[in-house]
Amino acid sequence: MLVVHVVWHDELLWVWARGEGASDASAAELDTLLGVLPPVVSGEARLTQARQRSLEIALRLPAAGRLEATTVPAVPLGPSAALSFLTRGLDDDGASCAGATLHHARAAAVLAARLAARGRLLPALRVGTAIAHARWEPAPTEADDTRLEALAGDQPPAFRCAVGAQVTAREALDGLVGALLDEIARSALTGHLPERPGGSPVVWRWLEALGDPSGTTPDLPTTALVAGRIDAWWQSSAPGQERAQLCLRIAEVPGAPTVGDDWPPEGSVANPLEGPGADDEPPVSSGGRWSVEAGLVDAVDPETYWSAAVIRGGVGPVRTRRGPVAGPAALLDTTLAGAARVWGELAALHGAHARDRFEVDAPALAEALRRHGTALEQLGIVIRAPRWMRQPSRLAARLHITSSERSPWSPGLLGASALVDYRWQVTLDGGDLTQAEMALLASATGPFTQVRGQWVSLTERDRAAAATLLERPGADGSGVPVVEALHAALSRGDELGDLPFDGMTASGWVAALLDGDLDLSLEAVPPPAGFSGVLRPYQLKGLSWLVFLERLSLGACLADDMGLGKTIQLLALLAAEREADDKPTPTLLVCPMSVVGNWQHESRRFTPGLRVYLHHGPNRTDADELAGRDDIDLVVTSYGVLARDVDGLAATDWWRVVLDEAQAVKNPTTAQAQAVRRLRAPRRVALTGTPIENRLGELHSIMRYLNPGLLGTAAGFQRRFAVPIERSGDDEARSALRALTKPFVLRRRKTDQGILDELPPKQEMKIYCNLTREQAALYRTLVDRLLSGVDSSVGIARRGMVLATLTRLKQVCNHPAHLLGDGSPLAGRSGKLAVLEEVLEEALGIDEKAVVFTQYAQLAHLLAPYLSERLGAEVAVFHGGLSRTARDTLRERFDAPDGPPVLLASLRAGGVGINLTAANHVVHLDRWWNPAVEQQATDRTHRIGQTKVVQVRTLICTGTLEERIDALLEKKSALAETIVGTDESWLTEMSTRDLRELLTLSADAVSDA
Amino acid sequence: MSTDAVSEPDLPTDPVLFWGSVAPLELGDASDGPGEESAVDALDERGQPPIELGGGGLRRELEAMYAVIRADAVARLRWLS
Secondary structure, eight states, rough: EEEEEEETTTEEEEEEEEEEGOBBBHHHHHHHHHHHHHOOTTOOHHHHHHHHHHHHEEEEETTTEEEEEEEOOEEEHHHHHHHHHHOOOOOSSSSEEEEEHHHHHHHHHHHHHHHHHHHOEEEEEEOOOSSSEEEEEEEEOOHHHHHHHHHTTTTOGGGGGGGTTOOHHHHHHHHHHHHHHHHHHHHTTOOOOOOSSOHHHHHHHHHHTSSSSSOEEEOTTHHHHHHHHHHHHHHHSTTOSSSSEEEEEEOOOBBBBBTTSSSTTTTTTSSSOOOSTSSSSSOOSSSEEEEEEEEESSSSTTTTTEEHHHTTTTTTTTTTTTOOOOOHHHHHHHHHHHHHHHHHGGGGGSSSOOOEEEEEEHHHHHHHHHHHHHHHHTTOEEEEEEHHHHHHOOOOEEEEEOSSSSSSTSSTOGGGGGEEEEEEEEEETTTOHHHHHHHHHOOHHHHEEEEEEEEEEEOOOHHHHHHHHHHHHSSSSSEEEHHHHHHHHHHHGGGGGGGGGGEEOOOOOHHHHHHOOHHOOOOOOOOOOOOOOOOOOOOHHHHHHHHHHHHTTEEEEEETTTTOOOOHHHHHHHHHHHHOOOOOOOOOEEEEEGGHHHHHHHHHHTTTOOOEEEOOSSTTTGGTTTTOOOSEEEEEEHHHHHHHHHHTTTBBBEEEEEEEGGGGGOOOTSHHHHHHHOOOOOOOEEEEOOOGGGGGHHHHHHHHHSTTTTTHHHHHIIIIIIHHHHHHOOOOHHHHHHHGGGGGEEOOOOOOTTTTSSSOEEEEEEEEEEHHHHHHHHHHHHHHHHHHHHHOOOOHEEEHHHHHHHHHHHHHHHHHHHHSOOOOOTTTTTTTHHHHHHHHHHHHTTTOEEEESSHHHHHHHHHHHHHHHHOOOOOOOOOOOOOOHHHHHHHHHSTTTTTEEEEEEEEHHHSOOOOOTTEEEEOOSSSSSSSSHHHHHHHHTTSSTTTOOOOEEEHHHHEEEHHHHHHHHHHHHHHHHHHHHHOOOHHHSSSSHHHHHHSOOOGBBBBBO | OEEEEEOTTTSOOOOHHHHHOOOOOOOOSSSSOOOOOHEEEEHHHHHHOOOOTTTHHHHHHHHHHHHHHHHHHHHHHHHHH
């Protein structure tokens, strides 16, 4: 059997074949093999010559580890015959088979046909000697190019092994694909004579030749010009394939002291789009006349430049890396004509009376580059201009705050030294401008100006905005409180016009304040004698910080993690100021109702000398008398009472107002928040455990009270910070906001080094409980009932049904009696209860106390007597229905060593603001689906004062919705994000199918016991 | 058949590498996706051909030629594939 091979050589496809024993097929055998091929046409001149010359080819073939030149009989096929042969293939007669080279050639034919089928080809006119050729050439897309590259990579070297052939695989493949594509198009057009479209006779002769087998057309005097125009025209459709590009060189006109025609120097430009780098010495102004010159650059090597004068002078061929440019003058002219449609001035550079360059004023040039630069580049035109000309410099405004080098805390310096000076500074590309430089810029009239020997380009708007800022009365300030200076950064921000805010700098103690470098500027406040406890180092620093900010009349937000002792830092502040000569009047502290008693309790414990009045309950005194009382140090009230008594509480100035759990005023439209904003005091403190820096609404609302005006209006804050940060993740806005608020927010985390090294660890574990058979039966019934009815319900009815079922399922997981509410016995009917009993027994067995959180007060009441009996110990219930007095009493009893060892607490009532460090066991009986809420509850025990390892157990019924939702939360999926921080309404939006997956009881849920 | 020893470093001398192997045709997708435009469509985006070349008349003529070529090439692909 003969193996048929092909070789691409000299623009012909040579077919040869070899049989067993390296015996090559004879010419006669090859003729038989190839069958009837299309007749040789006149255009295939080389083929004719080749056949006349010889029907053999010299190849380099491997033999004994080297290549040997071997001449073999072969039939050369021109494109027409090659296409016919490759399309038809070999006869399936068993006498021959295709070698890898023939397979490769067929693949090339398929690619060529695909290009043609998709119209990825373009007509060209190639000028030869006395004759021109009309050709169809490939116009591959990037994807096509990738395919070609891949096919070339698989090409057998035997495909290009002709002696004398020095081609790469890709070149050989491109040659064959190009020839086949041209043939495919040409043969398709046979018999379709075009109409004469007008224009030059050369054009319609070219069109005719595109469909003619010979492909030739006479080389008329204008053929080269037309060829160039065709090339230029279709080059624009094949970006990346062009050989040369139009280049516009912009230089200062000759006559300038240091600038001549050669700037930018030819070939010195690494990136033709940018021109010389910023480090290059710019020219000196010579009156603002600039020249624009046209030329061509090599598309591959843009440093190679031919000026219009050279091209039109016909100095020599324009040879680019991709080959010679046919008709470079025509290409220059055609592309210039296109460019002139964008920038009309360029018309002077083309046409019959074309000039090589023209001159233009600086303003006109700047305007043209601004308006047309991008469009010209999109046309593939290279613009060589200095970078500063294309990219205007930016002016910006920066705030400088100057303060005394000495701390305002220093005795005797309070007052004047606490005041600062501020001024606005205009910056140019980040560097400060002197007044003289600014004046120079302001007086300049053209778009380009020299500053410190550097050319800069400025927009008129920037220049005007900077001048306005500096000339406006009151732009600077001296002897003002620092908050006013900082406020200037924002409130004046609206008056900066188009000038961007470029941050602020400070000197003296304000610098330390802004940098958050408190150690440098804080003078340590000694632990007050009236504080009966030990303040940890970070708490002392917090106290010093509070004192420091109050001395500056700045509001402070103490945002330490829960459990780090914000309460005692505040109490220490009250004690400290009473030891100084300040003669303070009462501080008003507003907090959630649930922690009113806690404040009293903690005050008794740590600052027993402090006279605390709880403004709470029906017998409370008249609010408007409180602020001036000299027998009270601290008035504690709740946000609810504040809203009711605001007229009285806001009637006079307080010494200080403290907002505890300040996130309570996060919504500025609530009655509570509005009431808070009416409270007047020169000293303002907010306490919160939530990271308000990340919650912009809360941040603004709290800061609005602490430091009025600092963050501007809600609408302005929304526009300047909230929208850019929350919608676009604008890091610049985030940094600016952080810089402005950092001095006023002190947040330490438990995990910070040196903060809580002494706090015992917290062990968190999940305990999976099985359902009893009774629980499982109830669970299944509820799920079945839901799934059978939910499809027929819509809207609110459907949501109500899902929510109700969800609640019931959680009740079943807790205990059947919780669902049924029938007062039936509890023992032995709930897997969770059994586990809870074990946990509590273990804790009590080692004399430790436990807090059990549930979201259902009803369940707490149900379990308390049962557990009390089982454990033989008192089990107390802490819930939202207790009066304040009852809560305080209960908490005090729980703290006492002989008090109840177990506290059943509702998550809402017991989860915030109280200290439960007497317990070191925490059990979460059911799930709230919000880890933050559960964490907050846990931290009631894991806080300062805790001396034992805290064990946190979360009970989860396996195989139920509890386990599945827990898994979703663990994955931190997008769905989990939806769950966290919201109620359970997300469940109601689930499809029936998803509900089924979430709720259906799995086989392993039931205990065998 | 005549033979002479030659030294051509650009081609492998290992026969297996030299002759290559017949691999299945892996040419990827035939098109770049729906809505792909032909090269003449792309030309059109850049405006009409220059007047000297015949302007809109040339473009219409080329469009007609492309239609013929594409139809014929689709038929040829069936033979080749």
